[in-house]
Amino acid sequence: MIETNGYAIHEAGTDFKSFNFERRDVGPHDILIEILYAGICHSDIHQARAEWEPIIPSVFPMVPGHEIVGRVSRVGANVTKFKDGDLAGIGCFVDSCRDCPACEGGIEQYCIKGSAQTYNSTEMDRVTPTYGGYSKNYVVDEKYALKVQEGQDLKGVAPLLCAGITTYSPLRRWKVGPGQKVAVAGLGGLGHMGVKIAAAMGAEVTVLSTSPTKEKDARALGATSFLNVRDEEAVKAARGRFDLLLDTISAVHDYGAYLNMVTLNGVMVVVGMPTESVPFHAASLIGGNKVLAGSLIGGIPETQEMLDFCAEHNITSDVEVIDPSRIAEAYDRTVKADVRYRFVIDMKNA
Numbered sequence: 001m002i003e004t005n006g007y008a009i010h011e012a013g014t015d016f017k018s019f020n021f022e023r024r025d026v027g028p029h030d031i032l033i034e035i036l037y038a039g040i041c042h043s044d045i046h047q048a049r050a051e052w053e054p055i056i057p058s059v060f061p062m063v064p065g066h067e068i069v070g071r072v073s074r075v076g077a078n079v080t081k082f083k084d085g086d087l088a089g090i091g092c093f094v095d096s097c098r099d100c101p102a103c104e105g106g107i108e109q110y111c112i113k114g115s116a117q118t119y120n121s122t123e124m125d126r127v128t129p130t131y132g133g134y135s136k137n138y139v140v141d142e143k144y145a146l147k148v149q150e151g152q153d154l155k156g157v158a159p160l161l162c163a164g165i166t167t168y169s170p171l172r173r174w175k176v177g178p179g180q181k182v183a184v185a186g187l188g189g190l191g192h193m194g195v196k197i198a199a200a201m202g203a204e205v206t207v208l209s210t211s212p213t214k215e216k217d218a219r220a221l222g223a224t225s226f227l228n229v230r231d232e233e234a235v236k237a238a239r240g241r242f243d244l245l246l247d248t249i250s251a252v253h254d255y256g257a258y259l260n261m262v263t264l265n266g267v268m269v270v271v272g273m274p275t276e277s278v279p280f281h282a283a284s285l286i287g288g289n290k291v292l293a294g295s296l297i298g299g300i301p302e303t304q305e306m307l308d309f310c311a312e313h314n315i316t317s318d319v320e321v322i323d324p325s326r327i328a329e330a331y332d333r334t335v336k337a338d339v340r341y342r343f344v345i346d347m348k349n350a
Contacts, residue, residue, distance in 0.1 A: 001022040002022060002032070004136050006018075006132075007063065008061040008131070011060055012049050019063060021063070024128075025139075029143070030139050031075050032138075032139050034073045034137050035138060037157075037345065038133035039163070039317070039345075040064075040065075041066065042189065042334060045334060047064065047119075062131075066118040066161065067162045069089050069154050070088060070137070072087075081142045081143075088146065088148060091146065092118055092161070092162055092297050093115040093118060093144065094130065096116065096124070097113040133347070134324065136347065146307055149307070149308075152311060155319055155321050157307075157317075159317035164193050165298040166296075167194035168193075168306040169295050169297065169302055171194070174244050177202050178201075179202075180202075183206045184205060184206070184245075184246045186272060187217065187218055193315075196315050198222075199222030200222070203244075206238075207223045207225070208245075209226070209227075209228065209229065210230055211337075221318075240264065244269065245262050252276050253278065255270075255284070256283075259280070259285065259290060259292065264290075266290055268292050269293045270292070270293070270295070271294075317344075318340055318341045323345070324347070
């Protein structure tokens with residue numbers, strides 16, 4: 001076993017503390033990644049604070065973090081994808097059953113038997129706990145690690161492993177491209193990536209937000225338009241405007257109001273996950289032959305595709321870098337939307 005250290009929360013509502021634990025030894029198909037940066041995702045906060053229970057139980061002690069970038073320091077005897085010194089990334093899951101239709105189709109996030117999450121989960125043995133990226137290193141099968149290209153801003157690459165793929169996947173699935181009108185609801189960690197990626201795909205992008213002060217940022221990120229959803233006349237004028245609406249909002253809100261802005265045969269894709277149920281009237285769908293869809297990150301092949309796309313288009317996340325002593329502060333500020341647009345923990349010297 002490999003002795004290591006991270007930052008864990010031992011009970012909902014308590015502070016993060018230094019935590020010593022063990023990683024498994026590097027097996028024939030494994031790589032050991034020395035973690036450089038770990039992004040803070042809003043789902044880290046939900047799980048550390050037990051806000052998704054009972055749907056997703058929180059297991060303590062918990063070392064969060066599933067937006068991980070680091071360097072390979074050891075490779076197993078049968079590893080072919082990586083060598084010592086390579087950059088590598090880890091996203092939201094680190095294993096799956098490998099033989100169900102989802103796994104065989106490269107959409108391992110939908111593994112029928114349930115994938116092994118990077119943290120707050122277990123290995124596929126359903127016994128060994130997984131601890132995440134707020135730590136010094138990670139041992140992972142090379143099949144579930146991602147290649148990261150040299151020369152990029154690595155602190156901005158880390159959030160791509162969740163925020164990037166979460167927004168890329170539905171845009172790719174629904175074939176967003178030139179001539180299409182895309183709305184991104186919410187301009188936070190997810191939303192700002194959705195704007196960048198949709199714009200790079202050639203779409204005309206509008207940001208929907210309750211904060212007029214974000215208009216300048218929205219345009220700087222690549223949006224051509226901004227709509228204040230508290231302006232009733234502007235919302236009314238936008239009825240039926242958008243081919244695709246990407247909903248990144250994690251707070252409870254009216255799905256129907258946003259569906260009204262989707263065009264005939266258009267789609268609204270939900271990637272933000274409120275902590276409570278969100279009711280809406282079926283007429284919002286039926287009236288325009290519309291689709292209300294959901295999307296969960298992406299499989300390993302698509303995540304690699306996203307990383308390569310972002311490298312080609314020089315897309316990274318806008319981040320504020322912190323040291324581990326500021327995790328609690330970062331959580332509070334994230335909830336208050338007081339970050340532009342993602343906190344990333346510098347783990348190099350932690």
